[in-house]
Amino acid sequence: MAQDCLLALDQGTSSSRALVFGPGGGVVALAQCELAQHYPQPGWVEHDARDIWRDQLDCAREALQRAAAQGLRPAALGISNQRETTLLWDRASGEPLHRAIVWQDRRTAAMCDALRAQGLHDEVRARTGLVLDPYFSATKLKWLLDAVPGARARAARGELAFGTVDSWLLWLLSGGADAATRAHAVHATDVSNAGRTLLWNIHRGDWDDELLRAFDVPRELLPAVHPSGHRYALTAPGLLGEPLPVGALVGDQQAALFGQGCVHPGQAKNTYGTGCFVLLNTGARALRSANGLLTTPAAQADLAVRPGAGLQYALEGSVFVGGAVVQWLRDGLHAIGGSGEVEALARSVPDSGGVHFVPAFTGLGAPYWRPDARGLISGLSRGTTLAHLARAALESIALQSASLVAAMDADARAAGAAPLRELRVDGGASANDLLMQFQADLLGLDVLRPAQLETTARGAAWLAGLSCGVYRGWDELEPRCVIERRFTPQLSRAAAAARMQEWEHAVRRALVD
Numbered sequence: 011m012a013q014d015c016l017l018a019l020d021q022g023t024s025s026s027r028a029l030v031f032g033p034g035g036g037v038v039a040l041a042q043c044e045l046a047q048h049y050p051q052p053g054w055v056e057h058d059a060r061d062i063w064r065d066q067l068d069c070a071r072e073a074l075q076r077a078a079a080q081g082l083r084p085a086a087l088g089i090s091n092q093r094e095t096t097l098l099w100d101r102a103s104g105e106p107l108h109r110a111i112v113w114q115d116r117r118t119a120a121m122c123d124a125l126r127a128q129g130l131h132d133e134v135r136a137r138t139g140l141v142l143d144p145y146f147s148a149t150k151l152k153w154l155l156d157a158v159p160g161a162r163a164r165a166a167r168g169e170l171a172f173g174t175v176d177s178w179l180l181w182l183l184s185g186g187a188d189a190a191t192r193a194h195a196v197h198a199t200d201v202s203n204a205g206r207t208l209l210w211n212i213h214r215g216d217w218d219d220e221l222l223r224a225f226d227v228p229r230e231l232l233p234a235v236h237p238s239g240h241r242y243a244l245t246a247p248g249l250l251g252e253p254l255p256v257g258a259l260v261g262d263q264q265a266a267l268f269g270q271g272c273v274h275p276g277q278a279k280n281t282y283g284t285g286c287f288v289l290l291n292t293g294a295r296a297l298r299s300a301n302g303l304l305t306t307p308a309a310q311a312d313l314a315v316r317p318g319a320g321l322q323y324a325l326e327g328s329v330f331v332g333g334a335v336v337q338w339l340r341d342g343l344h345a346i347g348g349s350g351e352v353e354a355l356a357r358s359v360p361d362s363g364g365v366h367f368v369p370a371f372t373g374l375g376a377p378y379w380r381p382d383a384r385g386l387i388s389g390l391s392r393g394t395t396l397a398h399l400a401r402a403a404l405e406s407i408a409l410q411s412a413s414l415v416a417a418m419d420a421d422a423r424a425a426g427a428a429p430l431r432e433l434r435v436d437g438g439a440s441a442n443d444l445l446m447q448f449q450a451d452l453l454g455l456d457v458l459r460p461a462q463l464e465t466t467a468r469g470a471a472w473l474a475g476l477s478c479g480v481y482r483g484w485d486e487l488e489p490r491c492v493i494e495r496r497f498t499p500q501l502s503r504a505a506a507a508a509r510m511q512e513w514e515h516a517v518r519r520a521l522v523d
Contacts, residue, residue, distance in 0.1 A: 014085040015077050016475050017254070018467035021066055021091045021175050022262065023112065023284040024337070028069035029467040030077040030084070035490045037464055039076035041069040048109060053116040053372065056109035059097050062175060063182050070250060087183075087245065088258035088474030090265035090466050091175040093206045096150035098161065098231075099178070101171050101197075104186050107158045110175070111150040114285075114330060114372045118149035119381045125149075130224055137211045137218050139296060139305030141379055145328070147174060148208035148225045155226070165228045172231040174203045176259040183256060184243035196243040198234040201321065202264040205307040210235070212296060212307055215321055237310040238264065239473035257474030262466050263287040264309040267324060269469030270434045270460065271491035273484060278418065278430050280411055280449075281466065282439035285375070286332035288414045290325045290422065290430065297425050301417035302377030303327045309469065311476055325421055327376040327414030331369040333439045335403045338371070345396045353442050356401040364389040366516040367402040377417045378517065386520040404445050409513040412452040416510075432456045436465040443497075451501035452509060461494040 020027040032038035043065035048056040094113035131142045155162045186195035204210040211218040238260040244253040270279040275293035308322040339345045373381035450457040475481045
């Protein structure tokens with residue numbers, strides 16, 4: 011007899027993937043498509059919304075075919091997605107009005123400056139837990155409404171829909187991809203994605219009318235908001251075979267926090283993807299950072315699964331350019347043929363030879379929040395080689411993350427919360443032993459790498475499994491959080507502090523006056 015499995019759609023910045031988790035919890039099928047990036051102007055980053063849908067659907071079908079060949083049938087589907095990326099589409103035709111504006115995009119920096127000059131920043135911070143920055147969705151949406159002819163009037167008439175990538179995929183999966191079923195399409199999102207828009211009040215758990223007025227966004231555009239684990243819809247007939255319940259929508263970083271098993275206050279993880287994202291579970295407390303971090307909703311299991319559970323929160327720090335620096339070495343400098351070559355190249359030298367690399371290609375995120383920062387390579391000498399540059403690039407990922415963890419630890423201690431005692435890691439670059447050891451050395455903390463690195467997709471699958479009755483509760487899932495390797499600090503605290511001082515000096519030089 012066929013056994014149940016869970017399908018996770020992991021739609022990221024650089025690729026769209028589909029993973030099938032078998033009854034034992036492991037990945038039994040995977041399909042992936044690289045996602046084209048568009049850079050129409052310096053600082054602008056876009057995706058074709060139709061590419062996202064086509065690639066994601068193709069991957070889902072391919073992964074399910076591979077699972078079926080193993081006697082597995084899907085019981086539910088969960089979606090994890092790149093957050094903040096902003097889409098606007100026509101409800102009647104299903105056509106996007108513009109390319110998706112990616113979270114890395116900085117085109118609204120001047121708009122943010124103007125809103126900040128009007129005194130909006132403190133109000134935004136108090137209501138959303140975020141900072142007034144182009145990173146988030148609201149100014150991207152405002153730009154679309156102003157830039158696309160007729161969009162604002164059509165939005166007010168309810169003809170258009172706004173969504174982050176999860177909403178776009180759900181709308182299409184539930185019927186919006188086909189004119190015959192479009193009337194049944196579901197327009198919704200979850201708390202973890204809504205909480206990244208600058209439009210959602212994280213304390214009241216609802217769209218905020220004052221912020222909608224401030225950003226000039228009609229409420230008619232907005233999706234309904236549910237817990238991350240929730241039975242959102244059934245997939246439209248014919249898309250994935252038999253209709254399949256969509257049981258979870260969740261932002262990729264909150265999905266990874268859940269998939270890492272960081273479900274208790276004081277547990278933290280770092281995901282090393284295109285960017286790096288450190289999240290600390292703070293439970294029911296929405297801690298306000300004094301160190302440039304964000305307060306954000308964590309993944310919310312359906313209240314029917316967790317009786318009495320209210321909103322859960324996390325502190326978050328975001329590095330805009332993490333693993334993307336390795337892509338730049340490959341595609342920009344042609345220093346390596348593939349991303350997997352960077353560790354061997356970096357290991358061929360004992361250190362970076364005094365080279366410091368600040369990869370501020372799209373500004374600097376937390377704890378600096380300087381969209382005007384620019385990339386910087388310093389300390390070059392006649393003896394500098396590509397190997398030194400590769401090592402400096404890898405080290406920049408750990409150095410940026412260490413700044414975030416230090417800020418997070420300071421916030422936790424100031425709030426009387428338990429200090430961080432370890433860091434769980436995931437994402438593609440976490441497979442790099444050199445990087446993980448250097449991260450442990452800088453932090454003075456053990457770095458724990460799980461046996462299953464696909465924690466983002468796993469978090470989405472687990473949430474879908476909980477909401478759709480595949481799992482009865484967390485007790486079934488916790489034993490599956492197996493650690494593959496523990497990296498223990500080997501560098502003295504004095505030497506680590508010296509490295510951090512050198513890094514901060516390089517960052518100051520990257521800031522534009």
